[in-house]
Amino acid sequence: MNIVVPIKSVIDVELNIRVQEGKIAKDGMSYIISKWDENAIEAALQLKEKHGGEVTVVSVGPDRASESLRKALAMGADKAVHVNDPAAEDSDSFGFAKILAKVAQRGPFDLIITGKQAQDTDMGGTGPILAELLGLPQVYNVIKLESDEPSTLKLNRLGHQGQEMVELKLPALIAANDSLNEPRLASLRGIMAAKKKPLDVLKLADLGLSPDEVGAKGARVRTLEFQPPKRRAAGKKFEGDAEEVTRKVMDLLANEAKIFA
Amino acid sequence: MPEVSVFKSDLRELEFALFEQVKLGRLLGKAPFQNLSEADARLILKEAHTFSAEVISPTLRESDRAGCHLTPEGVRVPEALKAVWTQYYANGWNTLTLPESQGGQGAPQVLGAAVGELMSGANTGFYMYPGLSMAAASVIREIGSKAQQELFATKIESGASAGTMVLTEPQAGSDLGLITTKATPQPDGSYLIQGNKIFISGGDHDLAENIVHLVLARIDGASAGTRGLSLFIVPRRRVNPDGSPGAPNDVVCTKVEHKLGINASATCALAFGAEGKCIGWLVGQDGAKSGGQEGEGLRNMFLMMNRARIAVGVQSLSLASTAYLNALAYARTRLQGTPLGDRKSSQGPVAILAHPDVRRMLLEMKSTVEGCRALLYYAAGLEDQAAALEADGKGRGAEQLDYLGLFIPMVKAYLSDSAVHVASLAMQVYGGAGYTAEFPAEQYLRDARIFPIYEGTNGIQALDLVGRKLNQNNGALTKRYLKETAAFLEALKAQKGYTAEGKALARAVAALQEVLGHYLKLGMLGKLDEVALTATRFLEAMAKIVVARLLLEGALAAEPLLKAAKPGSADAQFYQGKIAAARFYARNILPTVPGLCEMITAEDTLALDLPDGGFALGG
Numbered sequence: 001m002n003i004v005v006p007i008k009s010v011i012d013v014e015l016n017i018r019v020q021e022g023k024i025a026k027d028g029m030s031y032i033i034s035k036w037d038e039n040a041i042e043a044a045l046q047l048k049e050k051h052g053g054e055v056t057v058v059s060v061g062p063d064r065a066s067e068s069l070r071k072a073l074a075m076g077a078d079k080a081v082h083v084n085d086p087a088a089e090d091s092d093s094f095g096f097a098k099i100l101a102k103v104a105q106r107g108p109f110d111l112i113i114t115g116k117q118a119q120d121t122d123m124g125g126t127g128p129i130l131a132e133l134l135g136l137p138q139v140y141n142v143i144k145l146e147s148d149e150p151s152t153l154k155l156n157r158l159g160h161q162g163q164e165m166v167e168l169k170l171p172a173l174i175a176a177n178d179s180l181n182e183p184r185l186a187s188l189r190g191i192m193a194a195k196k197k198p199l200d201v202l203k204l205a206d207l208g209l210s211p212d213e214v215g216a217k218g219a220r221v222r223t224l225e226f227q228p229p230k231r232r233a234a235g236k237k238f239e240g241d242a243e244e245v246t247r248k249v250m251d252l253l254a255n256e257a258k259i260f261a
Numbered sequence: 262m263p264e265v266s267v268f269k270s271d272l273r274e275l276e277f278a279l280f281e282q283v284k285l286g287r288l289l290g291k292a293p294f295q296n297l298s299e300a301d302a303r304l305i306l307k308e309a310h311t312f313s314a315e316v317i318s319p320t321l322r323e324s325d326r327a328g329c330h331l332t333p334e335g336v337r338v339p340e341a342l343k344a345v346w347t348q349y350y351a352n353g354w355n356t357l358t359l360p361e362s363q364g365g366q367g368a369p370q371v372l373g374a375a376v377g378e379l380m381s382g383a384n385t386g387f388y389m390y391p392g393l394s395m396a397a398a399s400v401i402r403e404i405g406s407k408a409q410q411e412l413f414a415t416k417i418e419s420g421a422s423a424g425t426m427v428l429t430e431p432q433a434g435s436d437l438g439l440i441t442t443k444a445t446p447q448p449d450g451s452y453l454i455q456g457n458k459i460f461i462s463g464g465d466h467d468l469a470e471n472i473v474h475l476v477l478a479r480i481d482g483a484s485a486g487t488r489g490l491s492l493f494i495v496p497r498r499r500v501n502p503d504g505s506p507g508a509p510n511d512v513v514c515t516k517v518e519h520k521l522g523i524n525a526s527a528t529c530a531l532a533f534g535a536e537g538k539c540i541g542w543l544v545g546q547d548g549a550k551s552g553g554q555e556g557e558g559l560r561n562m563f564l565m566m567n568r569a570r571i572a573v574g575v576q577s578l579s580l581a582s583t584a585y586l587n588a589l590a591y592a593r594t595r596l597q598g599t600p601l602g603d604r605k606s607s608q609g610p611v612a613i614l615a616h617p618d619v620r621r622m623l624l625e626m627k628s629t630v631e632g633c634r635a636l637l638y639y640a641a642g643l644e645d646q647a648a649a650l651e652a653d654g655k656g657r658g659a660e661q662l663d664y665l666g667l668f669i670p671m672v673k674a675y676l677s678d679s680a681v682h683v684a685s686l687a688m689q690v691y692g693g694a695g696y697t698a699e700f701p702a703e704q705y706l707r708d709a710r711i712f713p714i715y716e717g718t719n720g721i722q723a724l725d726l727v728g729r730k731l732n733q734n735n736g737a738l739t740k741r742y743l744k745e746t747a748a749f750l751e752a753l754k755a756q757k758g759y760t761a762e763g764k765a766l767a768r769a770v771a772a773l774q775e776v777l778g779h780y781l782k783l784g785m786l787g788k789l790d791e792v793a794l795t796a797t798r799f800l801e802a803m804a805k806i807v808v809a810r811l812l813l814e815g816a817l818a819a820e821p822l823l824k825a826a827k828p829g830s831a832d833a834q835f836y837q838g839k840i841a842a843a844r845f846y847a848r849n850i851l852p853t854v855p856g857l858c859e860m861i862t863a864e865d866t867l868a869l870d871l872p873d874g875g876f877a878l879g880g
Contacts, residue, residue, distance in 0.1 A: 025830075025831070027827065028830065028831020028834075028835065029831070030272070070300070070304055071308070074304070185308065185312055185315065185352065186311075187354075188305065188308070188309075188353040188366065189352065191301065191305055192301075195296075195301065
C-alpha cells in the first residue's frame, strides 16, 4: 500500500506566539509538525507495517520545513518530498492543494492521509480540495481505522451526531482526528536511519506549475491581518471542605455566571 | 494517571552552548564524527527533549513517592520506570556516543552531555540506571577481553543487562585502600568473590534480566592499600555461553537505603558470596589464561570514575537548569505586591518577576546555570578534540585528555555545589509554596543534595585538584591554563565595554597566582595539612575563574549576533540575556575570588590547631 502524507510545519504552539503589525512574529520561533499530521503519519506507518508498501511525506514550505520532513522520516516514513519555492509562500488552501495534487500524481498511490486541519490556521481546507482535484472519495475526521485487506478501509468518523461507520474503497483520501492513534516519537535510531532516506527538493517548475497559479498571486483567500486573542481572566481556585466548596461554586454559577437562567 | 510534565529546558540556550560556544560545527562531518551534521545534532537535541518531556518526566514525582523496595525476589523499582527503560533502549538513546563499530552513532561527548542533561533533568533518579550501565559497558569495552566484551558489554548496550560500579564497603568509603572484599583464584581462571559492599547505585533492580557488577576486590595475597586492588566482572546471575542469564550467582541485596532524594534510584547493600558461590572474572583476562589486569583495579576503575564524575556534572547541571526555569515560570505568573514606591498601584498586584530581589535571584541562577553548562561542555569538548586529533593522525589527543583531567574535579565539585545552591534559590523564589510537595522545587533540592557527596566527595575533588592535577606534568596543565587566560584577558581589553569585567577577571587571576606561589612554599615546608585545609576554597576560586572566562567568551560570541538581530526581537533578547549572564557573573560572583584567595594565604590554621575537645567537649 503506497501512502502519501502531506504535512505542515507550524510554529510550536507551546511558545508565546506574538502578533506584530498584523503578522505573526517569526523570530525566535521553533517549528513542529502540526499535531493532526502526526496522527496521519502514524496511521500511514501502521498501515505500511500491516500491508507493506511505502509512505511518502510531502511538505510545502521554506527551508525549515525540511526539519519536519526529517522528523517524519525518523518516525519511519520512507521518502520525503519538499516543495521549497518562494513563489509557493502565502498560498491559500487551494494553492497548497494544487501543489500537493501534482506531487501525488508523480507516482502511483493508494491512499492520502492528511490531518483534519492545520494547527496554525485551523482552516481544514487543503485536504478536501486535494481530494476534489484528484477525484478521490474522502472521509474526514477519522477516529478509528481498520484494514483487513489492502484495498479497503473500515473507518469510524466523528460526525455531527455521533460516530459514523464507513467502508472505503481505495484509492481515497482520509483525514485524521487526534484520537485516531498515539503518534510514535522519533527515535535516535530512526533519526540516524533517516539520513539514508531520499528527500527530494522540488521547485514549482519541476511540478509543471507556474508561479501565478499558487502563492499570493493564485490565492482566492487573502489574510488581511492577525490579531492576538483577548487574554483570559485568571481562574478561581476553591479550597476547603467539599460540601462548602460545592455550595460556593453552585452559588457563583447560578448568580454570577447565571448558567441556570 | 500519568502526571503532567514539570521538566523545563531551554533548547535555544543549549544550541548556543553547543554551536556558538563550543563550536561543535567544526568537529561534525569530520573523522571520527563524520556521520553527523549540524542539522542532525539539532534534530537529535529536539527529539531528546521530546522524549524527556513526554516519556521520562511524567514519572518524576510518582517514582519519588513510590521509591524502591526490597522483596524476597530482589529489589523492585517504581513500576512506571519499566516502560521508560524499555523505550529508552528501543529508541537507541543509549547508543548516541557509542562508536559505530559497537552499533552506536559515534556522536561527540559534548552532544552526549547535552542529551544527558535533557534526560537527567526529566528524572535524574531514573537516568542513573542507564547512565551507570553504559559507563560500565565502556570500561569493559576499553579493557575487557574479547570474550568479556561479547558476553557482557553487548548485553548492557542492548539494555538486556544493566551495569554498576561497586567500590564502597562499610569501612572503605573515601579511602578505598581499606577494601577487604577478596577474590580467590579458581583453576578455570575465574575467581570466588566474597565481601560486603554498600551504597551501590542500581545494585539490584528489576529493569533488566541481569546486572553486571564491576567490583573492586583484593586477590588473595595481594598487597594492602589501593595497589592490591583488582577489578572484577561479577554478574548478578551467571551467564550461559550465549550470554543469556543462568543460575543465581550468590549476589544478594541485603538492604535498600532510605534516602533524602533520588528515590527512584535503588541504593543497595550487596553481599557477594555469602554462600561461597559467587564467581567473578578479572577484567581483561582471557579464559583460563593468566594476564588480565591484576593489581590495576583502581586505575581501571578510574576509567569509569572520570566518566562518572563528568556524569555528576551532567546531573547537577540538569537539575539546576530545570529548577531555574521552573522558578522563572512561577515568577512570571505569581502575583504579589505592588511595584516599589507605588503602594497604591492601580494595577493591583504584579508578577513577582517585577521585584528587584527576585530578579537578582533569577539572574544569579541563570548566570550560574549557563556558566556550569559552559564548563561542562568545554570539558566534554576536550575529549572530542582529543578524538578528532587522534583521527587526524596528529597524535596529540593524549595532551587534550591530560588537560581535561585538570577540569574534572571542578566539573564535579563546582557543578554539584552550584546545583544545590541553584535548587535552593529556586525554592526561595517560590516562597512557602516551594517548600511543599505541590511544586517540584523541593524534589530538585532533595535530589541535588547527593551530588556533592557521591563519586568522590567534593572535599576529595579539591584534594585531587591541588594535590595531583595542579602539579601534574610539572605543573604544565596549570601553566597552559594561565597562559590561555592571560591571552584571553589581552583580547578582552580590545573589546569595548568590558573594562569592568576584564578588571575583575584579572584581579581574580592575580589572586589565584599568588595562592599557587603560596602552595609552592607550603609544599617545600612540608605543610601539607595547610594545603588540604584550604583546598576546597582553592577549587571554588579556580572554578569561578574558569567559568567567568567561559561566560565572557560566550558574551563575545553573542555581541555580533546581537548587533545583527532586530532590536526588541526574541533573538535580540536572547543574546542580551547571554551577555547579561556573563556580566552578572563577572560583577557579582567572580569578586568573591580575591577574598577566597586572601583566606588561603592568610594561613589561618585555627581549624588545625584547635584541640579536638574545643569543637565541643565530650566523646
